[in-house]
Amino acid sequence: MTHDCDHGLSCGCHNPTAEALFKMFVQKSSAAPATKAAPKAAKPVTSPKPFMLIHDNGGKGVIRTVAAGDGNATVEALVIFDDKIHFTGPLKDARANAASLAQKHPDAPALQTIALKDGQCVVPGLIEPHVHITTSPLMLDWENYSPFGDTALGEDGPSDDPSAEMEAQNLRPNYCLAKLKDALKADVAKLKADPNKKGWWLLGDGVDTSLMSDFPNHAKGKTLLDCIDKNFLDPIDDQTPILLVAASEHTAYVNTPTLKIIWETYKDKLTAEYQTEENFLNKSSGVLQEMDQVVPALEAVHEEQLEYLKKNLPNNLIRMLKVAQKRGVTLVYDAAMQDRFVGPIHEYLETYRNEQPDWPSPRIGMAHLVNKIGDIPTDFSFAKPTRPSADDPYQLGSLNFYYGSLKIVSDGSNQGLTGYQIKPYCCAPKEYGLYNFPVNKTDSDKGTPEKAPPEIIELVKTAWGKKWPLMLHANGERAINYALEAYEEAVKVNGDISAESLRNRIEHCSLLTDERLNRIKDAHIHPSYLIGHVGYWGWTFRNYIFEKLAEDQLDRCKSSQKREIRFSLHSDCAVSPLGPLRMMEQAVTRKMEGSPDARVLNEDERITSAEALAAATYNAAWQCHAEHLVGSLEPSKLADLVILAEDPVKLDAETAYLKMRDIKVETVLIGGRSALDS
Ligand SMILES: [Zn+2]
Ligand SMILES: [Zn+2]
Ligand SMILES: [Zn+2]
Numbered sequence: 001m002t003h004d005c006d007h008g009l010s011c012g013c014h015n016p017t018a019e020a021l022f023k024m025f026v027q028k029s030s031a032a033p034a035t036k037a038a039p040k041a042a043k044p045v046t047s048p049k050p051f052m053l054i055h056d057n058g059g060k061g062v063i064r065t066v067a068a069g070d071g072n073a074t075v076e077a078l079v080i081f082d083d084k085i086h087f088t089g090p091l092k093d094a095r096a097n098a099a100s101l102a103q104k105h106p107d108a109p110a111l112q113t114i115a116l117k118d119g120q121c122v123v124p125g126l127i128e129p130h131v132h133i134t135t136s137p138l139m140l141d142w143e144n145y146s147p148f149g150d151t152a153l154g155e156d157g158p159s160d161d162p163s164a165e166m167e168a169q170n171l172r173p174n175y176c177l178a179k180l181k182d183a184l185k186a187d188v189a190k191l192k193a194d195p196n197k198k199g200w201w202l203l204g205d206g207v208d209t210s211l212m213s214d215f216p217n218h219a220k221g222k223t224l225l226d227c228i229d230k231n232f233l234d235p236i237d238d239q240t241p242i243l244l245v246a247a248s249e250h251t252a253y254v255n256t257p258t259l260k261i262i263w264e265t266y267k268d269k270l271t272a273e274y275q276t277e278e279n280f281l282n283k284s285s286g287v288l289q290e291m292d293q294v295v296p297a298l299e300a301v302h303e304e305q306l307e308y309l310k311k312n313l314p315n316n317l318i319r320m321l322k323v324a325q326k327r328g329v330t331l332v333y334d335a336a337m338q339d340r341f342v343g344p345i346h347e348y349l350e351t352y353r354n355e356q357p358d359w360p361s362p363r364i365g366m367a368h369l370v371n372k373i374g375d376i377p378t379d380f381s382f383a384k385p386t387r388p389s390a391d392d393p394y395q396l397g398s399l400n401f402y403y404g405s406l407k408i409v410s411d412g413s414n415q416g417l418t419g420y421q422i423k424p425y426c427c428a429p430k431e432y433g434l435y436n437f438p439v440n441k442t443d444s445d446k447g448t449p450e451k452a453p454p455e456i457i458e459l460v461k462t463a464w465g466k467k468w469p470l471m472l473h474a475n476g477e478r479a480i481n482y483a484l485e486a487y488e489e490a491v492k493v494n495g496d497i498s499a500e501s502l503r504n505r506i507e508h509c510s511l512l513t514d515e516r517l518n519r520i521k522d523a524h525i526h527p528s529y530l531i532g533h534v535g536y537w538g539w540t541f542r543n544y545i546f547e548k549l550a551e552d553q554l555d556r557c558k559s560s561q562k563r564e565i566r567f568s569l570h571s572d573c574a575v576s577p578l579g580p581l582r583m584m585e586q587a588v589t590r591k592m593e594g595s596p597d598a599r600v601l602n603e604d605e606r607i608t609s610a611e612a613l614a615a616a617t618y619n620a621a622w623q624c625h626a627e628h629l630v631g632s633l634e635p636s637k638l639a640d641l642v643i644l645a646e647d648p649v650k651l652d653a654e655t656a657y658l659k660m661r662d663i664k665v666e667t668v669l670i671g672g673r674s675a676l677d678s
Helices: 016-028 091-104 163-167 177-193 230-236 256-265 267-274 277-283 290-299 303-326 339-355 441-446 454-465 477-493 514-522 538-545 548-553 557-562 580-589 609-623
Strands: 051-055 062-064 077-081 084-089 112-115 121-124 126-131 202-207 242-246 251-254 287-289 329-337 363-369 402-409 470-474 505-508 526-529 641-644 665-670
Touching (some): 016 290, 077 091, 084 091, 126 580, 177 230, 230 242, 230 251, 230 256, 242 256, 242 290, 251 256, 256 290, 303 329, 303 339, 329 339, 329 609, 402 454, 454 470, 477 514, 557 609, 580 609
Parallel strands (some): 051 112, 062 121, 126 329, 402 470, 470 505, 505 526
Antiparallel strands (some): 077 084, 242 251, 641 665
């Protein structure tokens, strides 16, 4: 595979499409970076301070504290005072505790008592330890052609609200190229019928050929990566420009009307290479790769349409955060933030908070994306490794906005065939994937070199020396080996900074042998698994992309648990939908949702529901450098908790399937304040 890319690779972590869009929007915006702007006077919160006693009502409900990381730990009652957990323990003592608080604080509001109803369950606020809050909201207004939805493509969903597409957690029925074509036809017709959208393009996102049921049979001689092209798109309409972005957001598919606009817009430049429009159109396949092809296409989108998308960006960010809250999430950790995006995001949140002072935003942690040593922040006024504090909401360094780590993207994604491998992909016997740092090409006919490139080792060493915790994205077997080597080398020259103090992570860390697991344990590295790889993509991995290797190596949660390796689960949203309960379910059942009979991928790697709960709360908080404040319900921690209609820990590997994800989230408290619209 040829790939002339010096800026990073595919997966939600690095994504040229969204980066291009965001850059365009941010450049056009007059917003000053929030780190430099004078703080605006915030409207005061009007709701009373929380003072609450929650109890299990004589065992009708259950309160799971996950104290010290134990998913089975329960208490009878807890007391919330101000924004913190003040007490946990027997109900009798909780009542006494609340009474003494009331006495000590005569100005406190009246105690609110919640007796859990039959089956209700309190758990710590759930955590998404790896999402993308810049890229996901950007394309919320695009047509959604992703594999996730409750209806087949082209069939109307229950709601026109753009948030609805973010809420879908199941694979669509019959997701295939044929349905995609029908949906595109219908959406083009709708667009043409709207007099206010003259000249607008059909913009679509989320296209994932790896999950299409009629691939590869449908597209003979094509690969996952090029089975959609202008020949596929042109029969749909000969006037409306179409631009579809693949789920990896590294590839865009365009039709001839779009190519014609690109020609018109860049005629001067393109003439040098192609001489005539006809020649340009003949030579273009309609598959655009990377920034240098995708960005010009996006910049040619109709001006009014771009303005419209830009105007909705703040709302879409809030929408995403609210969808997260509906799924019980109280902390999101962005896995690829850049300084120039922080200002606008900060400003959107400030503006919204001034309108809705009683709405508690989810807490937001961030990893700063670095590609080379020069990217490591030295200007600590904007970013330094932070253990967040509970005070000072929305200021950098507080739990409502903090930088906990640096992020490095080392390879691509396995379902995009760009994860960097030791052995070639089963479905593409010449492909080993891509690595984001220069590898020694002289051995490339013998596969991929064993030794890690010096650049990745130096980058990890330098970050470590500056005490930055790292999130290192590595999906393929070879990339994970390189990550391990880099960490093992870095500790040698930074002996005074312990590995355990940094909590270094490998993101996705998809394919693990016993040997790799043992090295992870020895080097104090902490994997975060994109567990949707098992539930959503497992069938494709098992049958097509990796075959037996998927069975043996994919997302080895139980083996991590047995070795006491602290791991977490993540969605990488928008790669897979937000939802820790769904991720817990997939780790517990390991059922492949694309298989006809919900077959299990490697039964031995199933974890228990209690272990999954710990992964989604305590372990995730620890990996996000925030377990001293959130992640379990213990006195002096923040009152971030969720009341569920049902206890997820009571569901097992069979009963959880397609059920745990839909447990109703009834109440979400962040700092004791209610987050859900009532
Ligand atoms: Zn690239
Ligand atoms: Zn990634
Ligand atoms: Zn990511």
